[in-house]
Amino acid sequence: MKILFIVLDGLGDRPCNSLKNKTPLDAAKKPCMDFLARNGMIGSMTIISKNIAPESDQGMLSLLGYDIFKTYTGRGPLEAYGNSIKIKKGQVIIRCNFATLCNSKIHHNRINDIESMPSRDEVKKIECIKIPHMKFKKTIGYRGVLIISKNLSPRVSNSHPGYKVVKNFVTTALPVRNRLLMQKNVIPFEKKAGATAEMINNFIEKAGSLLKNKTILTRGAGNKLPVLRNMKSWTILADMPVEIAIGKLSKMKVVKKPKNLKALSDIVKKEIKNNNVYVQIKTIDALSHRNKPVEKMKAIEDIDKNFISNIKDIKNTAIVITADHSTPCNLMSHSSDPVPFLIYGLKKGTAKTFSERKARETGLKIHATSLLKMLWQNTKYFK
Template identity: 25%
Template sequence: MSKSLSSPSPKLVFLIADGMGDLPVAVLGGRTPMEAAETPAMDKLATLGRVGLCRTVPHGMAPGSDVANMSLLGFDPASHHTGRGPIEAAALGLALEADDVVFRLNTVTVSDFAATGLMRDYSAGHIDTAVSTELVRQLGASCLPAGYELHAGVQYRHLLVAKGAAGREEATVFVRPPHDITDQPMAPDIAALQSVPALWQFVTCAARLLAGDDNASKANAVWPWGQGRALSLPSFTESFGLRGAVVSAVDLVKGLGRAAGMAVLDVPGATGLLDTNYEGKVAAALEFLKDGDFVFVHVEAPDECGHGGDAAAKTEAVARFDARIVAPMLGALGESASVLIACDHPTPIAVRTHTTDPVPFLFWKAGIAANGAAAFSEREAAKTGLLIEPGHTLLAQTAAWARG
């Protein structure tokens, strides 16, 4: 890392609205949620700054938030991504051996845990963390195969570790992300789970236990997916010359930050939903920036609304991101920091899942030459003709713009 003694370290703020990008929606009069939402802060910055598209999901990779956020943090997923589970394990600070395999484990709602069943809800009705933590404890006591570990996370997001399984079928079995198959048949995934006896024993035991009368939650099954071996990332500070932090409700973003040696700021009341503690996130970010150089503030709600297919809620989520994250950050920092705003991937209302399309981004620093956007939206970003590809170069590019 090399810094000029004559120029102070430029501060850079990166604000991420997960899944914000979309397609025109009929009930919004053919506008996207970004176009329909009141977003005066982002629209003004767009007219003053540099707006374009960024390919956050490399060709051939699935558009998971893990892949896309790794790109936004400046690391090439094609070289560094081992799976969703390992990133979240890093967030929890789990000690893993090199030959362990870590699955993400959702508590889900299914019509019936069988090949004929349908995936109803990847989140089990956004199950309460305390409720799901108790269910995970019971599953651990009653259903866990030898050589496996269970770790409860936030809401429906848990981890299942198969110790020493790197050379076994656990490492290669493919179960689809449950948020990609809402209301779809589970037959291929059930067949995959049946091919690994220990996994099948675990998930069928879990379905029996969750069917019990004393479970009042919507969780009636568990769903292991996104597995891989332990994650290791280069140091963020050494890579970019910036002392950085992440602020997020979700474990995968915390895990990426922790794996890159960044500060991970915990904010009480950060829920990952529309009702998240926006003010707490802003306060934590501003406090860190007193000494730090870079903060990555991640808001999950637009993605959740996209998965829910709720255009009005997604529009509200985008408006709150603008009013309660972007505007106060700008108000507090003035011209003392550069600002980068993006989403990790689109989660269009029409498809209710992630897509691989390039995402809109916006960069502003005091005095930068604008590149012609009239507002911050997918269409305006496409119109400028600026495309950052591969997406993991965006951060280094904007850090260079920030240094001037």
């Protein structure tokens, strides 16, 4: 039996006034997901802990069964690797965002992402900043990476006010959307990281002097890639570089993901003949960050109609539908809320529809790290 693992990025939500106190998933007309729920099993799943709102890469690693406090090595190295930037031993790599300023404060709202997109001239100016052993590289959209080619410690804080380091390299997203915020000074977590923090702060200051109404936010410093187990029997189709990086490091077959959902389902049906398949769909997370619950509901309906409908009848396959984290529209940010999960192809449960509320009502509660183990090891669950 094969596994089709579908991750709807940011699926979990909270009741919304504009949806008559329902979540987008609960309010959506999704006959195919509901069919899978009626004929499968659903429950609630904690991604990391009740106190940590995961980043997407941390969420994915947890879904793949890793203890991220032991495995995760920072967002920076994954961001670089996923964008085909070669990583050398001794480098410290930091994820960067271009951000909009309003009266010297950061307007932290995804609506302003387009305003934060740098021009070619701005990128050129930042790439030409001269600091010994340091180089900036633009990646996609408003993102980039900062590379320090000097054997320094990566144990520093984030200047990005929306993400806080909580333990080792693991961060939590903070509910700070739609607010004006001050950029944070980078501080070292250990004495030997003092030079690292000083270099990053120097770069941020120089970048700020070159950009008009923008700044550079930094987070996720790391100096190595995570060591992941071999998953060469899997194919991955994902939207974002960090998920692609995790797929590559796991020896998965990386296939370019089309934007068209029907085309995506065709590729899935082709790949599932020989491999397990991991699919990440980003669309609904972006709508959550913009506080668009009605549009999020419609996006879920679109996924159900044009993707799930085409894959639900695949034979000899366990179908998993879940999320890497919750992104409640009213927060406009990731949260630590449990995510709903659905497994079709195992023993039938009692649910009639797929939603956060119905998932809680089943009483089935698991941690993300146990999901694949349930599929691989606990054969008693299979029909």
